[in-house]
Amino acid sequence: MSEKLSRRKMLSKGAQAAFVGAVGARAVPAFVPAPLKSKPTSTKGVDYYQKLGVTPFINAAGTYTVLSASTMPDEVQAAIALASQQPVNILELQDAAGAYLAKRLKCEGALVTSGAAGALTVGTAACITLGNKQAVLNIPTDMSGLKNEVIVQKAHRYDYDHALRNCGIRYVEVETMDDYEKAFTNNTVMCHFFNAAEGGKISRQDWIRVAHKRGVPCFNDAAADVPPISNLWNYTQMGFDLVTFSGGKGLRGPQCTGLLLGRKDLIDAAKQNNSPFSNTVGRGMKVAKEEVVGMVAAVDWFLSQDDAAMEAEFQKRADLIAGKLRALPTVQTKTFIPEVANHVPHLLITYDQNRIQISAAEVMQKMRSGKPRIELNPGTGGAPASAGLPGGPNTIIVGVWMLQPGEESIVADRLYDTLLAALHS
Numbered sequence: 320m321s322e323k324l325s326r327r328k329m330l331s332k333g334a335q336a337a338f339v340g341a342v343g344a345r346a347v348p349a350f351v352p353a354p355l356k357s358k359p360t361s362t363k364g365v366d367y368y369q370k371l372g373v374t375p376f377i378n379a380a381g382t383y384t385v386l387s388a389s390t391m392p393d394e395v396q397a398a399i400a401l402a403s404q405q406p407v408n409i410l411e412l413q414d415a416a417g418a419y420l421a422k423r424l425k426c427e428g429a430l431v432t433s434g435a436a437g438a439l440t441v442g443t444a445a446c447i448t449l450g451n452k453q454a455v456l457n458i459p460t461d462m463s464g465l466k467n468e469v470i471v472q473k474a475h476r477y478d479y480d481h482a483l484r485n486c487g488i489r490y491v492e493v494e495t496m497d498d499y500e501k502a503f504t505n506n507t508v509m510c511h512f513f514n515a516a517e518g519g520k521i522s523r524q525d526w527i528r529v530a531h532k533r534g535v536p537c538f539n540d541a542a543a544d545v546p547p548i549s550n551l552w553n554y555t556q557m558g559f560d561l562v563t564f565s566g567g568k569g570l571r572g573p574q575c576t577g578l579l580l581g582r583k584d585l586i587d588a589a590k591q592n593n594s595p596f597s598n599t600v601g602r603g604m605k606v607a608k609e610e611v612v613g614m615v616a617a618v619d620w621f622l623s624q625d626d627a628a629m630e631a632e633f634q635k636r637a638d639l640i641a642g643k644l645r646a647l648p649t650v651q652t653k654t655f656i657p658e659v660a661n662h663v664p665h666l667l668i669t670y671d672q673n674r675i676q677i678s679a680a681e682v683m684q685k686m687r688s689g690k691p692r693i694e695l696n697p698g699t700g701g702a703p704a705s706a707g708l709p710g711g712p713n714t715i716i717v718g719v720w721m722l723q724p725g726e727e728s729i730v731a732d733r734l735y736d737t738l739l740a741a742l743h744s
């Protein structure tokens with residue numbers, strides 16, 4: 320036996336002794352490695368929704384975060400199952416996925432993020448820290464010497480403000496073109512645009528033109544704004560330096576994914592502010608290999624779809640439900656397609672509450688508590704969540720685009736029965 324070998328043996332003996340001492344001389348169970356797998360097994364999983372007592376529902380709402388947004392098409396689920404079985408280097412995967420996505424989505428650079436909100440954070444961080452390694456460590460608590468003003472239209476302030484504020488920025492609000500031109504200072508780091516905002520006076524093109532005159536990058540939050548499919552490149556090609564889409568909404572990727580698209584140098588800077596790098600603002604917005612692959616597979620799936628065919632399918636579902644309900648006295652229906660976000664047919668159902676004596680909110684509750692559970696659009700009954708959808712106290716809103724094939728009939732029957740039961744002659 321060589322000297323080297325015997326030394327190693329001794330060392331390992333010593334280490335084992337120390338370990339046994341630490342656990343109080345209990346027998347150490349043998350480690351049984353899991354078998355290596357190279358292709359997906361057909362193992363049937365445990366139904367943890369059932370085991371935990373959490374009841375899934377038919378999604379007649381849309382892609383709402385609290386309702387788990389969307390479900391993934393089979394090919395996306397299969398790609399994730401396959402990717403989950405082998406380890407890879409996350410940076411290599413991110414780079415390869417980014418290059419692939421940039422090519423398919425006709426932009427310079429792309430990054431898979433933890434969601435559109437995560438993309439807002441690491442994209443803002445990119446603008447602040449571009450070319451400054453120390454700044455990556457310093458934001459958001461030590462902003463000295465860093466530009467920190469983000470110009471935004473007053474009408475574009477929204478529920479995702481915090482995603483930008485995580486980087487230590489402060490908002491500078493403008494309303495008119497004149498305000499906008501005057502708002503730039505030496506501290507201006509980014510101009511932010513909320514793509515689906517209603518009521519802003521300054522157009523996308525003017526927003527970009529003025530910012531670029533001052534050398535300031537523009538970010539467009541288009542999280543919920545596919546379909547149409549072409550939006551995936553419309554805004555980067557219009558000149559926005561950064562654009563985000565949610566991966567878990569219309570794209571039907573994993574819920575914890577998003578796309579950050581745009582200028583290559585900013586995308587590279589965003590990467591430096593993101594997981595897997597530990598000391599960054601984005602470390603808590605980890606993106607796993609399953610999510611990177613799921614996002615890429617979802618983009619491939621989405622690009623294989625057709626806008627007209629999708630709209631026709633959604634319209635057909637809406638028509639089926641409408642046809643059934645119009646047999647009830649006083650019921651009126653129409654379909655509505657929001658201009659920008661959630662740009663797909665939604666079914667609006669109204670009726671005379673003197674005849675059908677139940678409020679839309681009560682209908683929603685009955686659908687939720689029945690079997691199977693059905694979630695109607697949260698704008699039903701004129702709730703504030705109706706953003707972009709015309710509602711009212713007795714308007715039922717059905718989002719048909721996340722229904723699984725055949726579920727439109729179940730929704731139609733249940734709504735019919737619920738309204739019929741409240742009918743007074």
Ligand SMILES: *Cc1c(COP(=O)(O)O)cnc(C)c1O
Nearest residue numbers: 434435436479542543565566577
């Ligand atoms: C949904 C949404 C987000 C957040 O998207 P996630 O992918 O859930 O992080 C951000 N901005 C807007 C406008 C959205 O609609």
